[in-house]
Amino acid sequence: MRSVLEFQSKKTQGEAISMITCYDTWSAKIINDSSIDSILIGDSASMVMHGHPSTVHADTEMMAAHVKAVSKGAPNKFLIGDIPFLANRKSREVLMDTVEALMKAGSHSVKLEGAKGHLEDISHIVESGVPVMGHLGLTPQSVNQLGGFKVQGKGEETAREIFDDALALERAGCFSIVLECIPAPLAEHITEALTIPTIGIGSGPDTTGQVLVLQDLLGMDPSFQPKFVRRYLEGYKLIMEAVNRFDADVKARAFPVKKESFV
Numbered sequence: 120m121r122s123v124l125e126f127q128s129k130k131t132q133g134e135a136i137s138m139i140t141c142y143d144t145w146s147a148k149i150i151n152d153s154s155i156d157s158i159l160i161g162d163s164a165s166m167v168m169h170g171h172p173s174t175v176h177a178d179t180e181m182m183a184a185h186v187k188a189v190s191k192g193a194p195n196k197f198l199i200g201d202i203p204f205l206a207n208r209k210s211r212e213v214l215m216d217t218v219e220a221l222m223k224a225g226s227h228s229v230k231l232e233g234a235k236g237h238l239e240d241i242s243h244i245v246e247s248g249v250p251v252m253g254h255l256g257l258t259p260q261s262v263n264q265l266g267g268f269k270v271q272g273k274g275e276e277t278a279r280e281i282f283d284d285a286l287a288l289e290r291a292g293c294f295s296i297v298l299e300c301i302p303a304p305l306a307e308h309i310t311e312a313l314t315i316p317t318i319g320i321g322s323g324p325d326t327t328g329q330v331l332v333l334q335d336l337l338g339m340d341p342s343f344q345p346k347f348v349r350r351y352l353e354g355y356k357l358i359m360e361a362v363n364r365f366d367a368d369v370k371a372r373a374f375p376v377k378k379e380s381f382v
């Protein structure tokens with residue numbers, strides 16, 4: 120899948136959309152050859168790739184570098200680049216400079232967290248020819264205001280607020296919305312009310328599509344096992360075994376052998 124039209128037509132055709140996060144060229148090459156529909160170059164790169172405690176530490180330079188790396192490895196996939204913390208809150212000019220940096224780095228669209236206070240900015244980006252994905256529920260850039268990485272929309276009032284924000288994002292021109300860590304019935308209700316596709320993470324089975332962080336589904340951090348992540352590989356264990364085998368071979372002088380050497 121390469122275009123926003125193909126992405127959106129999946130909902131009309133009643134098909135599920137698969138999305139995965141990716142930040143670098145070598146894993147992008149693998150995803151490019153897979154059946155996954157789309158790639159999110161998420162600001163989770165700040166935590167997964169740079170070791171920061173939250174996504175607050177991502178900036179435009181970091182995100183553009185990751186988008187560039189992924190676009191080199193995955194020329195056949197639809198790419199969504201994350202607008203980093205505060206880039207949409209300083210000025211329209213800073214926002215549009217960020218959008219320009221992500222698009223020129225190779226993204227096909229951008230993702231922006233929240234709704235209140237930037238609906239007009241979203242419309243402006245869309246009217247400038249750039250597809251925008253919304254993001255509601257647990258919006259990690261607001262982790263300090265939310266008091267932690269917690270499920271959102273459990274109460275009637277907050278559920279209503281998220282529902283209304285979803286309608287507002289569709290009206291503002293978003294082509295899709297990520298629903299992160301909200302109760303499954305609320306995600307289903309929103310998905311039914313919208314014409315655009317929803318992509319869930321920790322929001323149950325009834326969104327149009329699902330996204331997971333690549334490293335989470337590969338089991339790269341054995342200490343990180345939230346309820347909503349399904350591990351498809353024990354990556355940490357497998358890589359540990361491989362590097363320890365290399366270490367043992369080197370120390371036993373069993374690597375390299377003749378056929379691995381130039382004569």
Ligand code: KIV
Pocket residue numbers: 140159160161162163164201297299320330332
């Ligand atoms: O940055 C990210 O990876 C995200 C997904 C978790 C939706 O926003």
